[in-house]
Amino acid sequence: MESNQYQVGCELNYTVSGESAFIFNVSVADNEFQQIVAEQFTTEPPLEVVSSRSPIEDKRHHRFVMNAGPLKVMYSATVQLSHHIRTADEVPETGPGALPADVVPYLYPSRYCESDKLVRLAQHEFGKLEQGFSRVTAICNWIRDNVEYLRGSTDPQTSAFDTATERAGVCRDFAHLAIAFCRALAIPARFTSGYAFALEPPDFHAYFEAWLDGRWYIFDPTRLAPQTGLIRIGTGRDAADTSFATIFGPVAFTAMKVTMISTSGETPVYTTDAISTSGCLK
Amino acid sequence: MESNQYQVGCELNYTVSGESAFIFNVSVADNEFQQIVAEQFTTEPPLEVVSSRSPIEDKRHHRFVMNAGPLKVMYSATVQLSHHIRTADEVPETGPGALPADVVPYLYPSRYCESDKLVRLAQHEFGKLEQGFSRVTAICNWIRDNVEYLRGSTDPQTSAFDTATERAGVCRDFAHLAIAFCRALAIPARFTSGYAFALEPPDFHAYFEAWLDGRWYIFDPTRLAPQTGLIRIGTGRDAADTSFATIFGPVAFTAMKVTMISTSGETPVYTTDAISTSGCLK
Amino acid sequence: MESNQYQVGCELNYTVSGESAFIFNVSVADNEFQQIVAEQFTTEPPLEVVSSRSPIEDKRHHRFVMNAGPLKVMYSATVQLSHHIRTADEVPETGPGALPADVVPYLYPSRYCESDKLVRLAQHEFGKLEQGFSRVTAICNWIRDNVEYLRGSTDPQTSAFDTATERAGVCRDFAHLAIAFCRALAIPARFTSGYAFALEPPDFHAYFEAWLDGRWYIFDPTRLAPQTGLIRIGTGRDAADTSFATIFGPVAFTAMKVTMISTSGETPVYTTDAISTSGCLK
Amino acid sequence: MESNQYQVGCELNYTVSGESAFIFNVSVADNEFQQIVAEQFTTEPPLEVVSSRSPIEDKRHHRFVMNAGPLKVMYSATVQLSHHIRTADEVPETGPGALPADVVPYLYPSRYCESDKLVRLAQHEFGKLEQGFSRVTAICNWIRDNVEYLRGSTDPQTSAFDTATERAGVCRDFAHLAIAFCRALAIPARFTSGYAFALEPPDFHAYFEAWLDGRWYIFDPTRLAPQTGLIRIGTGRDAADTSFATIFGPVAFTAMKVTMISTSGETPVYTTDAISTSGCLK
Secondary structure (H helix, E strand, O other), X not given: OOEEXXXXXXXXXXXXXXXXXXXXXXXXXXXXXXXXXXXXXXEEOOOOOEEEEOOOOOOEEEEEEEOOEEEEEEEEEXXXXXXXXXXXXXXXXXXXXXXXXXXXXXXXXXXXXXXXXXXXXXXXXXXXXXXXXXXXXXXXXXXXXXXXXOOOOOOOOOXXXXXXXXXXXXXXXXXXXXXXXXXXXXXXXXXXXEEEXXXXXXXXXXXXXXXXXXXXXXXXXXXXXXXXXXXXXXXXXXXXXXXXXXXXXXXXXXXXXXEEEEOOOOOOOOOOOEEEEEOOOO | OOEEEEEEEEEEEEEEOOOEEEEEOOOOOXXXXXXXXXXXXXXEOOOOOEEEEOOOOOOEEEEEEEOOEEEEEEEEEEEEEEOEEEOHHHOOXXXXXXXXXXXXXXXXXXXXXXXXXXXXXXXXXXXXXXXXXXXXXXXXXXXXXXXXXXXXXXXXXXXXXXHHHXXXXXXXXXXXXXXXXXXXXXXXXXXXXXXXXXXXXXXXEEEEEEEEOOEXXXXXXXXXXXXXXXXXXXXXXXXXXXXXXXXXXXXXXXXXXXXXXXXXXXXXXXXXXXXXXXXXXO | OOEEEEEEEEEEEEEEOOOEEEEEOOOOOOEOOEEEEEEEEEEEOOOOOEEEEOOOOOOEEEEEEEOOEEEEEEEEEEEEEEOEEEOHHHOOOOOHHHOOOOOHHHHOOEOOEOHHHOHHHHHHHHOOOOOOHHHHHHHHHHHHHHOEEOOOOOOOOOOHHHHHHHXXXXXXXXXXXXXXXXXXXXXXXXXXXXXXXXXXXXXXXXXXXXXXXXXXXXXXXXXXXXXXXXXXXXEEOOHHHOOOEEEEOXXXXXXXXXXXXXXXXXXXXXXXXXXXXXXXXO | OOEEEEEEXXXXXXXXXXXXXXXXXXXXXXXXXXXXXXXXXXXXXXXXXXXXXXXXXXXXXXXXXXXXXXEEEEEEEEEEEEOEEEOHHHOOOOOHHHOOOOOHHHHOOEOOEOHHHOHHHHHHHHOOOOOOHHHHHHHHHHHHHHOEEOOOOOOOOOOHHHXXXXXXXXXXXXXXXXXXXXXXXOOOEEEEEEEEOOOOOOOOEEEEEEEEOOEEEEEOOOOOOOHHHEEEEEEEOOHHHXXXXXXXXXXXXXXXXXXXXXXXXXXXXXXXXXXXXXXOOO
């Protein structure tokens, strides 16, 4: 199990026009593969921030309420990142009859991943392929070949059903479509938000994880960042579950900065191996 | 806290044409308000059934695999049902800044409850009403007045967005629309499947729960069964999470019977009180 | 120009519960390729029927009003059918700058053919193919290979956008998807309803026509009937324009019979030639 | 029949990157109510422009092809405008059984006016109102009361079905929703693009016409311009039929200017009378 150290962070700026409640999910997930060496979540002005942890996942939230005024939210963390690595052809699918109870919900359709409407398309394109890690890779390849990565082509309401036909989108749409295809084939899949190494332009990233042979494995159909250069923030059914910021009140978003740099001198590379950062229940 | 005893059950028949995996969610949720006095889940032919419980909710599953042949699944239970009852006007809403972490996900849009697309409609119809239990009642009333209960008018892909415009549906559609309206107003809401007293024709029922002042309160916009005559099977984001049967394989559904009778002599009645069967985390 | 004679007809039965207005479009289009030798449109009970002809197409309507009671509508015609036939590879596309004014509207999206939402998919699959008759044939082949012909899989609201993803449908859906693809490539295309030789089970049929090199050419992506065995009833933007029956009032449809037989002894066959039954303006 | 004189015009700027075909529909419709005193359509650079007239409507097109380079399209016209005016309560609806054949197509659903999906909503809101001009006015009032006029809230794919639920839009969306409601009630309705007096900010405008008692009457649910201050450019099923510019090729839109001024000294005013500028067939 190799291990590398990274410095990640973000700065988010808002203009708040009246009392508003904020829930942020920008801090790094804390688990055996992502050890947080140091971490800081601060606000300008200083506010009373409540931090909590999702009862079922390693997602972490920071919440606060504030009145009118400018708001700056800053997060930074030093993270020791490691991976569970296997040779891709050793990773079979798990039949739906053998899935753990807490994985089963990731077979169901969700807001942005209407797998129930994509069963025929998924069966037609991937139904006869050999089962296992390589089939999920084939889904990613299909998306790369058939969907154009195009900033501004989609909006927050765009779903996998739209992207399957409209054939353009950004990282979030790529992940949604891949997840929908997986679920349509009875492969559990979930959405992951994270920090990504060398992403251009720098931004939060979205990718996905598929449940294969007892673990959640990382896939990124955009191929915009190496798999071992992804640091997880949150997982969920789809983007609805992993908003960086959920805001209740009259608030305008004004500017954002996201960073991720390697501090241990090593540089993550693209790989054909199967990369995982979570076992069961996380 | 009054308490009544009921006998509930179902019989589901299938024709299985090849090896198939089944996950059933028909057994009564087991919690402080729903005490299971006796219970039986059997199959014909007899099969090795694994039962499990959802890690985050009181939902219970029975799973098994079988080969080709006819299948009959039978469930019956004797349940002691009680309720947490409050006067409706004593139940305020909880501001989103004060919601427990495990309730927050029920604010997000889901497959059948696209609350993100219904914000303006919800604000226009309910945004200025007094907050609290009565506002959720107003949502139920609006649905009763504007949506026709019509068997066969919808299909498994129909969502709240469709129903808001097409204005016809069944219990599942009524619940989805009510949930979407609640979430669009920042009121957490979840889908509930259950047994219902005196439902005509007898069938499984779908209703919903809204999170108000620290508890999940029961609402049924169909008004087809009294609130105190509902016994919970499962809860979830929407119907995608609470299928009575999730089946992987070549299986045809052939017939179904659902029953619920009062064995303590008392008959549940419609009420304007606030009825709850779950506190936090369940 | 070969010519064959056919006998076509239909019988439609309704139960009318109150005063209702009917507009039928079941009679054969009357043009130089489809000569009507004899024809009869009758109703039981006998009603005052007004017949009219579309001002811009060779579509013909029969209209009447009736009160409550059973209704039987019968139509039969003897038709002399001929074709304009060319070798497929001699039929190029016409650039949009050179289209006649009355053909341009068939480039626009319509209710069931949302070509504006399918541009990327059409470009990806067919954008680089050689232009001309063979490109429209490629569209038909793609639909045959990727969409399952499945009775009952769609409903009257299903559109090309749905079918592009859901991948199942009937003749009407096949035609809608083909039309949407053509328009997305700037090839004018229109929906055609008709009688079809040897269709099993007997029914009205739906196919489409694409405008290529100065004429409307017939295509049938279902391949359920030979191209020279199709007799046109109506054309339009999509199925919304060519309903067999448009009914205003409380009417239930009870039964239908459709027939088409060859009376000249010759049998239409499948061909790879380019078949047309209409030039400009019809 | 009063008459006023107006000066209307537009200037449209494009950057053309390769051979492209253009079809413009910006010139004033030419009919008995809209007499064109003087008119000019010019391009910079000067190009060979073909003008044509729709075979079924009074819509007029200007077409040309050009190669790479900057393009400026200028149109100006002096128009004598008059109206057919009646008292609103003297204008009844026409039953569908009595509609002229060329009006019937405006009962069918179209790309942006899915009247088939809005029947229940239309019936619920307007089904019991007294029939006639006042019922269409009620539709306009409902839209004004329930839909927010909000620039940027919709895109070219937004349809009446979306707007019925999302409750925000611009003039085009207001017209689409009104048309869909009318058709759902069996009132023929069509989309109209035009020049509008005193529109702020100046732009092309979209409104609609409903067929009542033998004529097409003008309605504008936005109430952003007086009904007698509207000059028709084109009519059609919906916005798909009345694009100001249909362009085939690599072209970027850079700037636009639209003007309408009164040259006869009189100023159009809002009215509750029924205003029409077209009888049958136009």
